[in-house]
Every structure is written in structure tokens, then in C-alpha cells.
Amino acid sequence: MAMMRYAEALNAALREEMQADPSVFLFGEDIGRYGGVFKVTKGLMEEFGQTRVRDTPISEQALAAMAVTAAMTGTRPVLEIMYADFVPLTLDALVNQASIYNYIWNGQVKMPFVLRTQGGGGAGAGAQHSKALDSMLAHIPGIKVVAPSTPADAKGMLKAAIRDDQPVVFLEHKLLYNTRGEVPEGDVTVPLGKAATVRAGSDISVFATSKMVIEALKAADLLAADGVSAEIIDLRSLRPLDVSAIIASISKTHHAVAVNEGWRFCGYAAELSATIMDHAFDELDAPVARVTLPDMPIPYSEPLETAMLPSAEKIRAAALKTLK
């Protein structure tokens, strides 16, 4: 085990996969010489050269579309889109290209394309640099969407994503890059589509991904003081979703809170709620609670932004209400 920052764990995953497989290449804005605005690709251009680590013009739409066909023709592109807020510029490549060909062309082509991006609020970056658009991406059939919360998962899942023959959107969070944790050494992958129980509990299940796992863990501490035992499930992968892990937890606690940093309406928490109803309605003793962003743009000023974002305190309040 080695202690690493989340950004360093991602960097290690990229380095190892590039060393192991010459078809892996990286491109994106400011990722080369500068090493990425969040320093995830630091040192990689120096190590692998400018052919395999490319600084690009600000051309998200074409970059994503090019990644799709590069992936189809023998390479494994890893494209960095600096902010999730710019992913909408790449949507055609995801919705109308990457996601359809494997099926439409009867399995003739593979699509080992990873789109890395980071979203989320809390940094005072304003309405165009703070969004978590995970549900919009998870909505597209044919694309995997993952969002690890720890350095170990960041490394293991990025390695797995690069080796995956399907398109994977890899969601990071600007406020996770500096978090630290133990990371297993060597070539360890973490499978996509498997949830992790990060804190066992018996009264209520809290489902979350990415930075919301950190908030959920803080909420579990608060709830413990309230005499409530919360089980925290880090879904890790939004799609495919580990439904059996969800059912197993609900069968124990009979109460659930679905947490997501995105908007509420048609959001990921709504999908979780519906999934629980589909598979475990009889296990529920109360309706599934949702903790999300309110349905509005994210304001800049600190008190406005802070009031909007899902937090440990809001998760606690939702859990207590559900248990009443």
C-alpha cells in the first residue's frame, strides 16, 4: 500500500496503462506540457512524448468525435474534458456515435474510449464550472459511467476503464483531487459495476457516488450521535448499477436515502429510487428519500452555493425524516 492523493492515483493508473499498452494515448486541453489543470497528467508528456500525450486546441466537439473513431480503429484514447460542464459539447459523439455502433454494426467494432472529466461544486467556480452532469451521461445506453470516491478506486477503476472495450465516462470531482488514501501497489484493477459498502449499518442505507460518499460518511457520524446506524454504500459505478448490492442493503435496513450532486428532476437519485421500487418495494418501510441539488443554476457567491449543495447535514435530515 502507498499513501497517495486522488490525482496521483489517477496519474499512476495512466502511466501504468501507457507503459503496458502502446495503443493507449491521451489528449485534451493543457494536459501535456502543463500536466493538466488538476495535475492528473503531470510528467506523462515528458515520459511518453508528444505523440501519445497531446495538448489540443479548445475543440471538445471534434475531440470527442475523433476519440470515437480512433477507438474503433485500434487505439485506446483517453480524452480529458477539463470540466463536466463542457461535456455537453461532446454529447453528439456520445449519444449519436460512441453509444450506437457496437449494436448497430452487429458487434463488428469495439469502442475502448475513456472520457475523463471532473464536475461538482463547492469551489466558487460559478454556473458554468460547477455542475455534476452524471445523470445526463448515465441516461445514454451503451456508455458506462463511473465515479470513484477514493484514491484506490480512482486508480483501479481507471485502469479497468482503459482496458474496457466499451466507452466509459470517468467522472472525477474537483474537491477530491487532493484527498488522500491508501492505494494498493502494482497492477490492481477494480471492476466497473460493483458497489462497495464503506460503512456497515442497520437502520438506513445511504447510496452515493464521488464526493457525496464523503458527505454520506460524515452524515453517518452525525446520525450515530442521533442513535441511528447508517449503512453507506459507495456505488462507484452509476451504470452499470450494482442492483444486487442495493437490494442486499435495503433488505437489512428497510430505509434508503439516494444522494446525488446533480439536479433532482430526472436525476440520478430519481433513478435510484425507481430501481429500488422495481426490485425491493416489499422491503421498504418508508419512501426513498432523495438529497440532490435544487433544480436551478449554481450561483457563484459562497452563501448561495453552499446553501444549494447536498451536504452531510442535509443527508442526516433526510435520513431522520425517513425514519420518523
Place this chain on the structure above:
Amino acid sequence: MKNTPSVEQQLEIYHRMLLVRHLEESLGALHKEGRTRGPIHRCDGQEAVGVAATAVLEAGDKVATTHRGHAVYIGKGMAMRPVVAEILGRATGACGGRAGHMLIADAEKGVIGGNAIVGAGIPAAAGMALSMQILGTGNVAMCVFGDGAAQTGICHEAMNMAGLWKLPVVFVLEHNQFGLTVPSDVQSPVENLSIRAAGYAMPAEIVDGNDAVAVYRAVSAMVERARRGEGPGMVECKTYRIEGFSTSDMGGYQKPEDIANWKARDPLQISRTALLGEVGEAQLARIEAAAKAEVAEAFDTALSDPMPEFSIDEACNPYSEAH
């Protein structure tokens, strides 16, 4: 020379450039003290572009700008205090603290607005021009955009339609040599991005972006054409970003000699030298002192202004009963 600003206009441009310079330097100092929030994109050293280009515009004309738009906000006539208050997230800010420094708007002044999606300001201005053409207002829209933004797909799409439909829009390219940390020659195979204007059947001129008079002349010629219904034009202003990309820039990729050379060509100095012979030292010193005091006062007030309080704003909620 045709389209040369009067001495009075040049003094006002100089005054507004000074305001922007003090604004940026004050923000830099506050950032160092840890009293700002989020990244701030300064435009000091590039004031002549945003200020002189917008000085050409009339009250009813509109402008879209970038994440680095402070010179445009002030150039198009916004007062210092609501700009500073917005940057500091105060309730008294131009947008009540909701927008932050990258997205400031003042619809009455025709600033709509800052935009932090790179490239998005280009179709934004073209759309305003489309509306002006349909309504026959006789107004002109302007977009101030960066060399990085010029590489977006939407830039091509918007300029093509502007040329095709002869929209009353002027594209002011603020070529500061970098898109974030990536130098222009790593983003484009051509040095002079305005050669592309030919592909949209619009005229283009390249000017020294640190010379406010040169910027004004070129932009005003394009604005006049656009106002006459002769279609869009482009002005490529060559300048340089002497500060980091933003307050979060870790640096290390700009050549110190380039920074020094461009600092020696400070737009404020160029304007000052040009004006000295016209109006004399005393008047310039008066303007300089006034600008400094104005910015200091704006910061003093804004820093003690209240922060906004969160509430669901029914008037701005499209799903409320009110709509």
C-alpha cells in the same frame, strides 16, 4: 486620420484603462491575502483591447465577452462598484452575487455578458446581430473573444452565418498568445487567425492590441460598415497575457523575456505618451489620481457590503406560478 478618436475620447479610454488596471491589481492583492473566491482571470496588460473596442459602441449596441471580461464591462460603461461587488460575491453586485466575475451582465448597458464557455460568446453576438437585423434597430453587436476560442467549432459556424447573412456584428479577437497554458502555435497552424475572415467574406485588420488608438480606429471602421448593413468584420488585436491564466495558474510556461518585452509595451504607457503632448502632465495626473481613488472606494464599499442570502427566487423560476 479617419476614425481616430478625439482627444476627449482618448482621455476617457485612458481613464477606463486605468480603472481596469487598478481593478486587476487590487484583485491580485486580495487574492494573495486569501480574500477572493474561485479563479479570477485578470486582463491587465490587455486593457486597450476591451476598453478601446467598446469605446466605439453606442448605448444601444451590445457586447458579449469572455471569462476575462473586466475591460469590456468597464469599457461598455458599467460602474466600478457593482462590478467589484459582483466579483466579491456581494448582494450589491451587478447580478446579486449569482454570476461571479466570469458571467457578469448589465442588460441596460448592453453587456450580455461575460461567458465562461470558451467560444460561446461568438454565436452569442451573432444572435444579437440577427435580432438587430430582423428588428432593423441600426445597432451593432460585438464579440470580444480569445485566440483559444477561435479554435472552437462554434466559431466557424457562427462566423459563416454572420458572413452569409451580412449580420451587423464585429468580431474582436484578443490574441494574447495563449489559451490557458497552451501557446497559440500549439493550437493553430496559422499565426494570424484573422486570415480566416476571408472564408466568411468579411474584412479583417490586424492591429497592435496594446495601442488603444489603433484598436479604436480599426474597430470603428468595422462598426461603421456593420451599421451600414455591409456585414460583419474582424479585428485581430495582438497582445500578451502578462499575468497567469487565472489566480490559480501555477505558471512555468511563459518565457520571462516575453513577459518583460510586453510589459515594456504597456498599453497604459502607450496611451499616456500619446496624450502627454496633447493635454499635459497635470491633467493626466488628475485622471490617474481620480481612477485610483474610484477603484479604492469601490473596494472599500464592496468589502463591507452584505453577502446575499439564499432563497428560491420565484421571479426567476420558470416553473413557478408567476410564469
